[in-house]
Amino acid sequence: MPPLNRPLTPCDYVVFGGTGDLAMRKLLPSLFQRDRGEQLPPEDRIIGVSRQAMSDDRYVAMAEEGMRRHMKPDEFDPAVWDRFSGRLHHAAIDATGESGWPELAETLGAAPDRVRMFYLATAPDLFGPICERLQAAGLVTEQSRVVLEKPIGHDLYSARCINERVGAVFSEHQIFRIDHYVGKETVQNLMALRFANVLFQPLWNSTSIDHVQITVAETIGVESRGGYYDHSGALRDMVQNHLLQLLCLVAMEPPLHLDKDSVRDEKLKVLRALKPIGRDQVPACTVRGQYRAGAVDGAAVRGYLEESGIAPDSGTETFVALRVDVQNWRWTGVPFYLRTGKRLQQKVSEIVIQFKPVPYSIFPPTSGELAANRLVLRLQPDEAVRLHLMAKEPGPGGMRLREVPLNLSFAETFKHPVSDAYVRLLGDVVRGDPTLFMRRDEVEAAWVWTESILEAWQTRGEPPKPYIAGTWGPSTAIAMIERDGRTWHEDVGGGQ
Numbered sequence: 134m135p136p137l138n139r140p141l142t143p144c145d146y147v148v149f150g151g152t153g154d155l156a157m158r159k160l161l162p163s164l165f166q167r168d169r170g171e172q173l174p175p176e177d178r179i180i181g182v183s184r185q186a187m188s189d190d191r192y193v194a195m196a197e198e199g200m201r202r203h204m205k206p207d208e209f210d211p212a213v214w215d216r217f218s219g220r221l222h223h224a225a226i227d228a229t230g231e232s233g234w235p236e237l238a239e240t241l242g243a244a245p246d247r248v249r250m251f252y253l254a255t256a257p258d259l260f261g262p263i264c265e266r267l268q269a270a271g272l273v274t275e276q277s278r279v280v281l282e283k284p285i286g287h288d289l290y291s292a293r294c295i296n297e298r299v300g301a302v303f304s305e306h307q308i309f310r311i312d313h314y315v316g317k318e319t320v321q322n323l324m325a326l327r328f329a330n331v332l333f334q335p336l337w338n339s340t341s342i343d344h345v346q347i348t349v350a351e352t353i354g355v356e357s358r359g360g361y362y363d364h365s366g367a368l369r370d371m372v373q374n375h376l377l378q379l380l381c382l383v384a385m386e387p388p389l390h391l392d393k394d395s396v397r398d399e400k401l402k403v404l405r406a407l408k409p410i411g412r413d414q415v416p417a418c419t420v421r422g423q424y425r426a427g428a429v430d431g432a433a434v435r436g437y438l439e440e441s442g443i444a445p446d447s448g449t450e451t452f453v454a455l456r457v458d459v460q461n462w463r464w465t466g467v468p469f470y471l472r473t474g475k476r477l478q479q480k481v482s483e484i485v486i487q488f489k490p491v492p493y494s495i496f497p498p499t500s501g502e503l504a505a506n507r508l509v510l511r512l513q514p515d516e517a518v519r520l521h522l523m524a525k526e527p528g529p530g531g532m533r534l535r536e537v538p539l540n541l542s543f544a545e546t547f548k549h550p551v552s553d554a555y556v557r558l559l560g561d562v563v564r565g566d567p568t569l570f571m572r573r574d575e576v577e578a579a580w581v582w583t584e585s586i587l588e589a590w591q592t593r594g595e596p597p598k599p600y601i602a603g604t605w606g607p608s609t610a611i612a613m614i615e616r617d618g619r620t621w622h623e624d625v626g627g628g629q
């Protein structure tokens with residue numbers, strides 16, 4: 134287990150959507166991991182809320198089955214399970230109804246000093262109703278926090294409505310809008326690399342950096358989320374939150390301190406500096422794609438239009454590539470290329486900082502071509518940071534140069550497994566530290582910029598470009614970056 138595990142403050146975790154996929158896949162396993170690290174005080178309780186009535190025993194059995202499905206066998210420690218399962222309870226409440234709330238209040242009791250976490254792992258249209266009913270039932274104390282899962286709305290208007298309704302019940306310091314990408318170790322390491330080392334500081338600007346690429350590629354299709362996804366699409370589902378958050382962390386100025394307002398103020402400045410992509414910029418700066426039948430990892434897969442829950446004539450994009458310009462002193466002239474999609478060739482999330490080439494080569498042509506330096510931050514599948522440098526090949530044969538990665542693999546270097554981002558973020562919520570969570574103005578600024586693209590797409594009315602499942606998206610995405618004389622970083626997965 135990782136060292137330095139301090140016990141968390143005693144807390145009641147109330148998970149709305151406690152029987153859902155997110156609870157089983159991430160939330161309960163993350164709390165289990167905290168328990169395994171001896172960080173959950175004995176009196177901590179976890180109350181799963183859903184409409185379906187069930188006994189605590191039934192919920193425990195459901196949690197065991199669900200958690201075993203999503204956890205590695207060596208993570209599911211039976212001795213810890215004996216303790217953990219005793220913390221689990223179930224409350225049958227329809228978030229839009231009136232029954233069940235008094236019983237929840239009775240279970241939680243009057244405990245004004247005890248931390249209470251209301252985790253809303255439900256559809257976003259339930260966020261307002263849940264908060265209002267929590268308040269009406271007298272459940273919101275000074276020590277309460279509410280966690281909002283993505284997506285925060287469907288557009289700027291709905292995001293504002295949610296923020297208004299939640300904000301009428303909870304103060305901003307009690308609201309934790311989660312984006313688990315920000316909690317990933319590699320993303321934390323981006324901050325460490327930038328602000329705990331002098332090396333990159335003078336290079337982190339348009340003088341030395343040619344461009345930045347941010348890729349979040351999935352091999353899965355829409356799975357069981359067709360109904361939701363077809364009303365959302367890749368821009369809303371991935372870019373508005375995850376990719377923009379990563380962009381902000383790359384582009385932001387050094388915050389004054391590592392605290393909630395300093396960091397979030399700097400991210401907000403970046404969001405406000407994003408150049409809007411309007412109708413006229415759409416052809417040069419955006420690509421929308423939709424997958425067709427193909428093969429992923431050797432297995433034949435259906436096209437998007439054949440997936441369940443998808444309208445047969447759907448124009449929703451499952452892939453998007455963007456050229457984004459950050460208009461400020463540091464970044465003008467440095468494009469940020471973003472791309473994300475489903476049914477792509479490989480599951481990978483990474484940030485590539487591409488430096489400029491050396492201004493002049495002293496080496497003869499026989500030394501080989503000089504590749505410009507590259508810093509690659511891999512978020513998944515294996516979190517790692519690699520700095521690609523030119524080095525001399527050892528041995529005789531003259532000055533033969535080759536690109537080699539300086540490799541920082543967290544698992545190998547720190548000799549313990551990398552925890553899931555939810556483990557860290559749940560701990561931050563208990564501690565009341567929202568530094569890694571999105572503030573209201575950030576979410577809304579991200580929507581303002583995203584809406585400019587959505588509106589431009591809508592007025593142009595062009596259908597998404599088809600791409601074969603198992604490829605890297607439509608060929609227009611390659612053309613988009615090649616027009617600028619650059620290429621997508623695609624030595625992914627090769628340890629490079």
Ligand code: NAP
Nearest residue numbers: 150151152153154155183184185226227228254255256282
């Ligand atoms: P899910 O598997 O469909 O689960 C939904 C949960 O909400 C179930 O426990 C359901 O139980 C409960 N529920 C639905 N309507 C309710 C109501 N009116 N009152 C009380 N409980 C209600 O969904 P999910 O995949 O866990 O996702 C939940 C939310 O998190 C979604 O907004 C999703 O976009 C977001 N999210 C999910 C993931 C993920 O990996 N799954 C990742 C990021 C964000 P009953 O039907 O019994 O009420």
